[in-house]
Amino acid sequence: MRAAIITLSTSGYAGGREDKSGPAIRELAEAAGYAVVHTALLPDGVEPLAGELRRLCDNDLADLILTTGGTGFSPTDLTPEATRAVVERPTPGIAEAMRWHSLQITPRAMLSRAEAGIRKKALIVNLPGSPKAVRECLEYILPVLDHGLELLKGTAGNCAR
Numbered sequence: 001m002r003a004a005i006i007t008l009s010t011s012g013y014a015g016g017r018e019d020k021s022g023p024a025i026r027e028l029a030e031a032a033g034y035a036v037v038h039t040a041l042l043p044d045g046v047e048p049l050a051g052e053l054r055r056l057c058d059n060d061l062a063d064l065i066l067t068t069g070g071t072g073f074s075p076t077d078l079t080p081e082a083t084r085a086v087v088e089r090p091t092p093g094i095a096e097a098m099r100w101h102s103l104q105i106t107p108r109a110m111l112s113r114a115e116a117g118i119r120k121k122a123l124i125v126n127l128p129g130s131p132k133a134v135r136e137c138l139e140y141i142l143p144v145l146d147h148g149l150e151l152l153k154g155t156a157g158n159c160a161r
Helices: 022-033 046-058 079-086 090-104 107-111 133-153
Strands: 002-006 034-044 064-068 118-119 122-127
Touching: 002 022, 002 046, 022 034, 022 064, 022 133, 034 046, 034 107, 034 122, 046 064, 046 079, 046 122, 079 118, 079 122, 090 107, 090 118, 090 122, 090 133, 122 133
Parallel strands: 002 034, 002 064, 064 122
Antiparallel strands: 118 122
């Protein structure tokens, strides 16, 4: 499966901050067998991300799109809004599972506004902005995402679970 990674950070986009979450996502995705076919560092805001999500999904450039950053309470944290603007079918269980898992580690996880959803044949998942939280969330959800992506792509075998 092909993965795309998008980091949202206005200061990172301007060269004022090093992206550490994107590389953490890449490491975990590749270890799980994903081919990382695209990475991007975008400024915060709805349209930069929404446009990139549309391009990736509508042109079938990635099966899994993982975003990092922009899921908090800051006025510029608009990743969930951009994601909701492009998804055709929400998948709330993924974001709920990440929040539940993260709440076992810190009560601040309840402040996450992360979303997840499907557009065309791609799954979009918003991850937190910190490398530590990215690792915690991805290690929890990646083992299950394979099955979801196989179902989405129509490649899942008929097996009873």
